[in-house]
Amino acid sequence: MAIDKLKAKLIKQMLEKGFYDIKKVLEIDEKKGKISIKGERMLITSSLGFANLHGSVEKIAGKAAPAIIRAYGGSCAKRDFIGVWKAWLPDIKVETVLSLFSAIYSTVGWGKVADISLSKDEGRVIFKNCFEADAVLKTYGKKDGPQCHFVTGYLEVLFSEMTGKDWQVTETKCEAKGDELCEFQIILK
Amino acid sequence: MSMPVKALIEEVLSDLKRVGGVNASAVVTRDGLLIASDVMIGMDAETFAAMTATMTGAAETAMNEVKAGSLDRVIVEGESAKIISIGAGPKALLVVLTAPEAPLGLALLKIGDATRKISKLLE
Numbered sequence: 001m002a003i004d005k006l007k008a009k010l011i012k013q014m015l016e017k018g019f020y021d022i023k024k025v026l027e028i029d030e031k032k033g034k035i036s037i038k039g040e041r042m043l044i045t046s047s048l049g050f051a052n053l054h055g056s057v058e059k060i061a062g063k064a065a066p067a068i069i070r071a072y073g074g075s076c077a078k079r080d081f082i083g084v085w086k087a088w089l090p091d092i093k094v095e096t097v098l099s100l101f102s103a104i105y106s107t108v109g110w111g112k113v114a115d116i117s118l119s120k121d122e123g124r125v126i127f128k129n130c131f132e133a134d135a136v137l138k139t140y141g142k143k144d145g146p147q148c149h150f151v152t153g154y155l156e157v158l159f160s161e162m163t164g165k166d167w168q169v170t171e172t173k174c175e176a177k178g179d180e181l182c183e184f185q186i187i188l189k
Numbered sequence: 190m191s192m193p194v195k196a197l198i199e200e201v202l203s204d205l206k207r208v209g210g211v212n213a214s215a216v217v218t219r220d221g222l223l224i225a226s227d228v229m230i231g232m233d234a235e236t237f238a239a240m241t242a243t244m245t246g247a248a249e250t251a252m253n254e255v256k257a258g259s260l261d262r263v264i265v266e267g268e269s270a271k272i273i274s275i276g277a278g279p280k281a282l283l284v285v286l287t288a289p290e291a292p293l294g295l296a297l298l299k300i301g302d303a304t305r306k307i308s309k310l311l312e
Contacts, residue, residue, distance in 0.1 A: 059250065060247055060250060061243050061246040061247050062246035062249045062250040063219040063220055063242075063246050064219065064220060064221050064239075064242040064243040064244075064245065064246030064247070065220070065246065066220040066221060067220055067221025067222075067238075067239040067242050067243055068221075068239075068243060070221070070239075
């Protein structure tokens, strides 16, 4: 019950800041051809670009492509943790991120977060319609193994940044290989 | 992976360190995740794993591009070290860091033995 109250309060605060209403926070400068949020330039592009990223990196790095894409995801998480999470909620706590994760990442188009949990030494995130799996599936068809390398790297660094501990994230189910959802298991390294 | 396998691989890496000139080693998945390592303090084994897998993956695609057949190994020679990356079964690589003056012939022989052991352990 206390968690529900905390969650409701946090969501209210975020709503007041206009976080979920993209129209409230998006600044459009037609003269300069720029769109931005809180001074940071944004770019709207097709999510299928992630499939191109997979394809291009794979062409150069072969089987090691996931390592590069995970590193990219991790660097984006670090940036988002400081530039978005900490910028909007300076006294951020793990519970805050867990409470708001689903609403925020669904809002920005990552997919529907069906479940998120984190205990002292393990956790789990489940995405339905994950953008990365969707892009790979649409572009290349069904794959043999999990494909959400960007999301894997992103979650690993996001959870590490917010807890100050080292986590390992492994995608155990992926829509791109025919599973119903994308499941990420989180364990303490 | 179960702990015993990791411990057994670490044993193989520990034996490898007894070869003259071998300073560090790691077993990594071909997609850049660290399985086990025996590295010096201050070295980020996970970053090293991702980098060496990338280096080997890129070398493999370069070999394919020039239709030069399959890749046997990657050897990088630097001012104060050599990095040797070699397949340890279909899913893993053994990466070894040696001193620059380390005799390559003996090192490769011992590395070959180690890869066979690791490959078997990972089956």
